[in-house]
Amino acid sequence: EAGVAQSPRYKIIEKRQSVAFWCNPISGHATLYWYQQILGQGPKLLIQFQNNGVVDDSQLPKDRFSAERLKGVDSTLKIQPAKLEDSAVYLCASSPTSRETQYFGPGTRLLVL
Amino acid sequence: DAKTTQPPSMDCAEGRAANLPCNHSTISGNEYVYWYRQIHSQGPQYIIHGLKNNETNEMASLIITEDRKSSTLILPHATLRDTAVYYCIVSPPRGSQGNLIFGKGTKLSVKP
Numbered sequence: 001e002a003g004v005a006q007s008p009r010y011k012i013i014e015k016r017q018s019v020a021f022w023c024n025p026i027s028g029h030a031t032l033y034w035y036q037q038i039l040g041q042g043p044k045l046l047i048q049f050q051n052n053g054v055v056d057d058s059q060l061p062k063d064r065f066s067a068e069r070l071k072g073v074d075s076t077l078k079i080q081p082a083k084l085e086d087s088a089v090y091l092c093a094s095s096p097t098s099r100e101t102q103y104f105g106p107g108t109r110l111l112v113l
Numbered sequence: 114d115a116k117t118t119q120p121p122s123m124d125c126a127e128g129r130a131a132n133l134p135c136n137h138s139t140i141s142g143n144e145y146v147y148w149y150r151q152i153h154s155q156g157p158q159y160i161i162h163g164l165k166n167n168e169t170n171e172m173a174s175l176i177i178t179e180d181r182k183s184s185t186l187i188l189p190h191a192t193l194r195d196t197a198v199y200y201c202i203v204s205p206p207r208g209s210q211g212n213l214i215f216g217k218g219t220k221l222s223v224k225p
Contacts, residue, residue: 101159104158107155
């Protein structure tokens with residue numbers, strides 16, 4: 001069974017630029033999560049989707065971050081414009097249904113200069 | 114904030130059992146204890162979870178105290194590949210609100 005796929009694996013941009021990350025969850029998983037992990041800390045949930053609907057985006061900085069999962073399968077997370085403090089690893093996870101075991105992708109490491 | 118307390122780091126000799134403690138004194142009666150680990154440059158990996166009873170799978174054992182205020186993750190024969198950050202998480206039951214809240218975890222170093 002293929003795992004959660006993410007791309008790109010690494011991205012370097014300058015502040016005020018835009019960036020987008022892509023995630024393809026495990027086939028058949030209805031729930032998809034995006035996490036931000038700053039160096040030395042545990043992952044922090046940004047947004048949770050159930051199929052193509054948002055369940056929880058309370059921690060998403062909506063002035064600069066956006067995410068979509070239009071067809072209820074893959075998802076895109078965008079940052080526009082990026083700030084220095086957005087440097088982090090962005091992790092995508094999926095689970096069969098809400099609150100079941102989450103399976104994580106390898107993450108995208110973002111560096112904002 | 115995370116509802117768990119873990120030591121920031123631990124060492125273990127290769128081949129010996131690694132016992133990772135976790136305090137969750139404010140856990141509610143229907144909340145589960147989950148353990149994940151994160152090997153360097155990888156995403157977190159699910160290990161095991163439990164509610165009241167002790168649990169065992171191919172990766173580890175989970176021992177939960179009778180009052181549920183603490184638990185221990187046991188890796189019975191640690192290898193160098195078990196070097197990782199281990200996260201203990203209290204999670205609401207299925208179907209309820211709330212999500213995994215990761216703390217800083219315990220950095221386990223397995224040494225030859």
